[in-house]
Amino acid sequence: xxxxVLKWFRISGIAICVGVALVQFVYAVLWAINNGNNIQDFxxxxxYIASAKTFASDGWRLIGYSIYVRLFMILEFIFGKNYxxxxxxxxxxxxxxxxxxxxxxxxxIMFEKNINLKWMLIPAVYILTIPVVWQMQFAILPDAICVAxxxxxxSLLGECLWNSKGFMxxxxxxxxxxxLLTGFMHRHYxxxxxxxxxxxxxxxxxxxCKKKNRNKKAVxxxxxxxxxxxxxxxxxxxxxxxxxxAGEYVEYSLSVDLWKRFLYPNLYENYxxxxxxITSVLPENVAKECDEHYEYYMNDMGPMIADMxxxxxxxxxxxxxxxxxxxxxxxxxxxxxxxxxxxxxxPLAMEKYMYSNGISLYGYxxxxxxxxxxxxxxxYMHIGMNGFLGISVIGVLMYxxxxxxxxxxxxxxxxxxxxxxxxxxxxxxxxxxxSFAKFDYxxxxxxxxxxxxxxxxxxIKNVLKQ
Amino acid sequence: MTKKSIKEYIIFxxxxxxxxxxxxxxxxxxxxxxxxxxxxxxQIVFLGDSNIAYDYEGKTIPHRVAERIECDxxxxxxxxxxxxxxxxxxxxxKSFDLLCLYNITKIIExxxxxxxxxxxxxxxxNEQLATxxxxxxxxxxxxxxxxxxxxxxxxxxxxxxxxxNEDKYDEMTYEGAMRCAIERLQRICPNATIVVSSITxxxxxxxxxxxxxxxxxSWGGGYIDDYRDAARxxxxxxxxxxxxxxxxxxxxxxxxxxxxxxxxxHLNSAGQEKYADxxxxxxxxxxxxxxxx
Numbered sequence: 236x237x238x239x240v241l242k243w244f245r246i247s248g249i250a251i252c253v254g255v256a257l258v259q260f261v262y263a264v265l266w267a268i269n270n271g272n273n274i275q276d277f278x279x280x281x282x283y284i285a286s287a288k289t290f291a292s293d294g295w296r297l298i299g300y301s302i303y304v305r306l307f308m309i310l311e312f313i314f315g316k317n318y319x320x321x322x323x324x325x326x327x328x329x330x331x332x333x334x335x336x337x338x339x340x341x342x343x344i345m346f347e348k349n350i351n352l353k354w355m356l357i358p359a360v361y362i363l364t365i366p367v368v369w370q371m372q373f374a375i376l377p378d379a380i381c382v383a384x385x386x387x388x389x390s391l392l393g394e395c396l397w398n399s400k401g402f403m404x405x406x407x408x409x410x411x412x413x414x415l416l417t418g419f420m421h422r423h424y425x426x427x428x429x430x431x432x433x434x435x436x437x438x439x440x441x442x443x444c445k446k447k448n449r450n451k452k453a454v455x456x457x458x459x460x461x462x463x464x465x466x467x468x469x470x471x472x473x474x475x476x477x478x479x480x481a482g483e484y485v486e487y488s489l490s491v492d493l494w495k496r497f498l499y500p501n502l503y504e505n506y507x508x509x510x511x512x513i514t515s516v517l518p519e520n521v522a523k524e525c526d527e528h529y530e531y532y533m534n535d536m537g538p539m540i541a542d543m544x545x546x547x548x549x550x551x552x553x554x555x556x557x558x559x560x561x562x563x564x565x566x567x568x569x570x571x572x573x574x575x576x577x578x579x580x581x582p583l584a585m586e587k588y589m590y591s592n593g594i595s596l597y598g599y600x601x602x603x604x605x606x607x608x609x610x611x612x613x614x615y616m617h618i619g620m621n622g623f624l625g626i627s628v629i630g631v632l633m634y635x636x637x638x639x640x641x642x643x644x645x646x647x648x649x650x651x652x653x654x655x656x657x658x659x660x661x662x663x664x665x666x667x668x669x670s671f672a673k674f675d676y677x678x679x680x681x682x683x684x685x686x687x688x689x690x691x692x693x694x695i696k697n698v699l700k701q
Numbered sequence: 702m703t704k705k706s707i708k709e710y711i712i713f714x715x716x717x718x719x720x721x722x723x724x725x726x727x728x729x730x731x732x733x734x735x736x737x738x739x740x741x742x743x744q745i746v747f748l749g750d751s752n753i754a755y756d757y758e759g760k761t762i763p764h765r766v767a768e769r770i771e772c773d774x775x776x777x778x779x780x781x782x783x784x785x786x787x788x789x790x791x792x793x794x795k796s797f798d799l800l801c802l803y804n805i806t807k808i809i810e811x812x813x814x815x816x817x818x819x820x821x822x823x824x825x826x827n828e829q830l831a832t833x834x835x836x837x838x839x840x841x842x843x844x845x846x847x848x849x850x851x852x853x854x855x856x857x858x859x860x861x862x863x864x865x866n867e868d869k870y871d872e873m874t875y876e877g878a879m880r881c882a883i884e885r886l887q888r889i890c891p892n893a894t895i896v897v898s899s900i901t902x903x904x905x906x907x908x909x910x911x912x913x914x915x916x917x918x919s920w921g922g923g924y925i926d927d928y929r930d931a932a933r934x935x936x937x938x939x940x941x942x943x944x945x946x947x948x949x950x951x952x953x954x955x956x957x958x959x960x961x962x963x964x965x966x967h968l969n970s971a972g973q974e975k976y977a978d979x980x981x982x983x984x985x986x987x988x989x990x991x992x993x994x
Contacts, residue, residue, distance in 0.1 A: 250713045254720030350711060588814060590730065598819025602799065613811035614728040621727040625720075 241636065248694045256361040256621035262615040263364035269608040270373055272319040276584040277603055289479035298478045299419030300377035309419040314668040319375070319426050326372045333383035335359035336685060338375045341391035341692045344397050345644075345651050358691035362684055366619035367585070367676045370604045382422035382680050385641075386415040388428055389658050390687075390698025394437045395456060396654070407456065411463040418471025422487075425471060426665035427681075429464055434661055436460045460538075478513075484567065490552035492669045496561035497567060499671065500526045505562045513555060516543060529671075570672040577674050578663045580654075581682045585620045588674055595674035623687070630690025637693070721824040730984065732908075741770035743984070744845055746893075748802060749852030751780035752901060757970040765977035768872075777805075779831045784853035784863040784879050786872040800831055802853050803878040804883040805838065814839045822960060843890035848984060851882065854900030855929045855966055861921025863933045879935045883942060894987060896980070897936040898945040899929040902953040903966040913956055925936065943983055950979040 274280060277297055286292055286301035287308055302329060307325070310318045314496075335355040344348050361370060371379045391406040410432065418425040439457045443450070485491055503522040506514065515534065525531040541548040577584035588597040605612035638648045659682045666678040676683075747763050749818055753776065755761065763774035767968075779863050798804065808814065817835045821828045861876045869876035883895055903925065904914040905945040915925030922928070929948050936944035953961045953972065961972035968976060 245718055246713055251720045254717035255712075258721045258724050399748050412712035424864060574745070588819075595819055598816030602804070602807075602816050605807060609807040609810040610812065613813045617728045617730065617813075618724050621730075622724045625724070 236527055240642065244636070245627070245633070245694075248633055250251045251436040252361075252626055252691070252694050253630060255626055256540075257362075257618050259366075259615075259622055260360065261362050262365075262611070262618060263369050265609065266325075266369070266611055266615050267373065268493045269611060271607070272317050272323075273607050274319055275370070275374045275603040275606065277376055278376060281379075283446060286481075289481060292473075292475070293482035293484045294480055295422075295484055296674070297377075297419055297475055298422060299416065300421070303377075303380070303420075304375060308595075322375065323373045324344045324384075328380055330368075330372055330383045331356065331359050332361050333386045334362045334688065337386045337390045337688050338362075338692050339686070340393050341655075341688055341697070343652065344393055344654070345647050345692065346673060346696055347647075358688070358695060362687035365623050365683060365687060366604075366681055367495055367617075367618045369598075369678060370600070374603075377420040377424070378680060381421045384417050385424060385428060385431070385662055385681055386684055388413050388431060392431065394655060396435060396438065403453060404459070405461040407463060410460075411467055414463060414619075415465040415470060418467050419474060423669050426669075427658065429468065430468065430661035431658055432460055432464055434657055436464070437586050440616060457598075472625055484533045485541060488549055488552060490549065490556045491537055493556050494532055494559070495529075495671050496558050496571070496668060497563070498525075499529055499679070500533065501559070501563055501566075502526050502532075508562055509558055510554070513551075516540060516551065516582060517555075538568075540545075545577040546579060554590075567672070571667070574672065575663070575668055578682050579659060581598070581676075581686055582624040582678045584674060584679065586624055587618060587675060588676075589617065595676075597673070597674070601677060603609055623683070626694070627686050627690050630686075630693045633693050634689070652689075655689055659685055714915045718952075728864060739773060740777045741771075743770065743847045743988075744972075744983075745772050745848040745850065746841060746846055747778050747850045747852065747896070748805065749778035749850065750782050750854075750856050751778075752854050752855065752968055753778035753850075753853065755967060757973060760970070760973070761839055762935065762968075762973050762980075763978055764852060764971055766980055767982075769981045775837060775841060777834045778852065779834060780827065780873060781856060782853070783856040783860060783862060784851075784882065785857050785860075785875050787860065787862070791849045794964075799876065800835070802851065803872045804862045806882045806889075808835060809838055810885060811844070812839050832882065844892065846890050846893045848896060849893050849900055850980065851879070851885055851886075851891070851924035853879075854925075854932065855903065857898055858903075858915065858922060858925055858928050858954055859920050859966075861919075864923050864954065875922070876931050876935050880930065880938070883935065883939055886963075887939065887941070893941075895936075895939070896941045896945055896983060897932050898980070899932045899947045901947045901951065901966075901968060901972075901976075902924050902958060904955065904958045904962065905965055911958070914958070943987060945980060945983055947976065947979070951975050 239612055274284075282293065282296050282305060283301050283392070286296065287304040289303070290298065290305075292298045292301070295587045304322060307318045307322045310321065314321065332352075334359075338355040338358050339350055339352055341404065341505055342348050355618060363372065371382070388410050391403075391410050393409075395403050395406055414425070417428050436457060440458070443453055443457070480486075503519070503526045506517075506519055506522045509517075517540075521531070521536055521539065525536050537552075540551050544551055577587070584595075588595045601612070601616060604616070633653075634648060638645050662681045663678060670678055740837065745763070746768065753762050761776055763776040765917070766772065767774045781799050782800045782802070786801050786803045788796045797819045799808075799817065814832070814836050817832050821832050839951055857875050865871075865876040868874075869877060872882055879897070883897075884897060886893070900915075902915060904911050905918055906912060917924070919927075923931075926948060929946060933944050933946065936942045951972070952975075953963070961968060961975060963969040963972075
């Protein structure tokens with residue numbers, strides 16, 4: 236009886252998945268046709284395009300993605316403005332294969348099945364056409380490639396972790412290469428990649444501590460991961476510092492990067508409470524303007540402090556950052572915890588911010604997306620994210636059911652879930668800490684992909700063939 | 702194929718189809734329409750800047766129009782807005798760029814005012830008023846709207862927005878933004894008549910003395926008659942679009958501007974009365990033209 240119920244539950248789950256995925260696919264294609272070679276008007280996009288022409292960087296948006304764009308810009312004399320379409324198509328293909336590989340790895344980890352990659356393209360296409368993910372493929376932003384890289388790293392590191400056979404040298408080299416790629420494309424995704432590799436390293440170390448016999452292959456893996464982290468950090472830092480600087484932004488530093496979270500938008504409000512050392516440096520009117528227009532932090536305030544204190548600008552920045560945190564500790568911690576929960580549970584978070592009067596960057600991102608076809612985009616977003624919630628719920632139910640009913644599967648399920656949860660934390664935390672304290676679904680793209688992969692893999696597992 | 706597997710396929714297909722239909726219908730969540738009102742009255746939507754948005758002696762221009770003819774009016778004008786798209790707003794800056802004519806016609810089409818709520822969040826009084834108007838705007842049943850009055854130009858003029866360039870649909874130009882908006886509105890409500898209302902007269906003073914008017918001072922984009930001519934050009938390109946030349950019809954000039962203008966730019970109560978008279982004349986003429994047909 237239980238088997239019959241389970242069987243019909245699985246069939247219904249797959250049917251629902253198919254129903255949602257088909258509708259979503261149709262809307263995605265329609266949206267892509269309407270969008271064409273339109274460049275979504277994100278703030279950073281114009282800067283990446285300008286950098287692609289000048290090969291200079293403001294230190295904040297790294298040169299790697301601009302070089303990638305430049306490779307396609309060269310084809311403008313053949314394709315005209317349609318070279319932008321080639322960028323989008325390339326991002327789509329990279330992401331699709333990355334998500335397929337991620338699904339393949341999850342199937343291997345959870346069910347010990349080696350599935351041909353081509354079958355995993357089906358759930359990969361579903362994940363790709365989730366509206367928030369699809370939007371990034373059609374944007375001149377490094378998010379699509381960086382998320383694809385991180386998913387690939389997640390898969391490779393997962394295989395290393397679950398592999399009992401030996402030292403997976405080639406996979407770690409690829410992880411290093413992907414880390415280096417993100418190191419030249421986007422700082423925060425690089426930090427995310429480092430965090431992911433570091434956590435895997437810690438897991439290996441803990442495993443080593445437990446085993447009485449030291450496993451040479453595990454030691455080699457650990458060393459390789461350490462070299463990976465050090466090598467990529469040094470190369471990317473050195474490489475980025477050699478790129479010519481352009482623009483009026485203050486020079487990049489970690490302390491200034493934290494201003495988004497710790498200072499904005501309370502700088503003026505807290506002005507009376509800052510130490511004399513800060514108020515003597517920072518005029519009150521500058522503090523007011525900064526809170527009205529965030530760019531003033533970077534264009535005016537930062538360079539002003541750097542000019543006043545060429546030797547110790549960094550220490551002044553840290554002082555400001557620390558003061559900002561101390562003065563708003565409660566609110567910052569509360570907002571950060573709230574956002575962390577939102578990003579961890581993306582299917583629910585999107586529902587909240589789509590339908591309630593949540594203060595988030597959903598509106599900003601949506602207005603970039605609906606430039607060419609507002610009604611279609613709005614419908615696609617609602618349909619896609621509602622469908623995503625439905626599929627995630629079914630995936631969770633199936634997961635719980637299998638975990639309860641199937642004792643052999645229980646341990647694998649729990650470990651896999653922990654691995655996925657850990658990767659989401661590692662990737663999302665750096666992106667979140669260096670962002671404004673507003674829910675931004677662009678930060679939750681990786682979390683969305685992981686939710687999509689887990690749900691899709693779990694729902695379709697019974698139709699998977701060797 | 703066995704009976705059992707055929708049964709499974711049928712049930713599978715049914716569930717997939719029901720799911721597909723259900724998920725499509727979720728696009729309608731939150732899009733409940735509750736306007737307009739009395740179907741026997743004319744339904745008029747006003748999109749514009751402060752001249753339409755602000756009231757004098759407790760009345761706005763739409764109020765004054767409603768006093769003259771049987772109609773329901775929807776005042777969705779927001780002070781300080783332009784037809785032209787001004788800049789790429791940084792996503793943390795509260796910017797009225799979202800409320801320019803070019804962008805609000807897109808908001809109408811989405812039927813979803815959530816982007817606005819996210820932009821303005823903890824809003825000032827003016828921003829709150831703007832979001833309430835936009836909330837009204839997305840909830841109107843546009844198939845029942847008879848007239849849409851578009852009244853922009855003053856803020857485009859004073860911000861020096863470019864009037865046109867070689868790309869006739871460039872939203873960063875006055876003409877381009879107007880064309881995009883009119884075409885979008887005509888797609889949303891093909892039965893409605895659009896009234897393009899030109900810029901109104903303005904005069905600038907120093908030390909209490911008028912020194913120049915809008916025909917003599919440019920803020921970088923052109924003079925007020927340049928903007929008026931641009932609006933006329935755009936209006937003439939479309940069917941079912943009427944042009945209202947306020948510089949001509951209102952008859953305000955250097956001699957009498959103090960009587961009709963409040964503060965260099967905005968129409969006062971008398972000015973608004975004149976405006977309402979002219980607009981109602983246009984509407985009546987159009988309606989009698991329809992009756993004759």
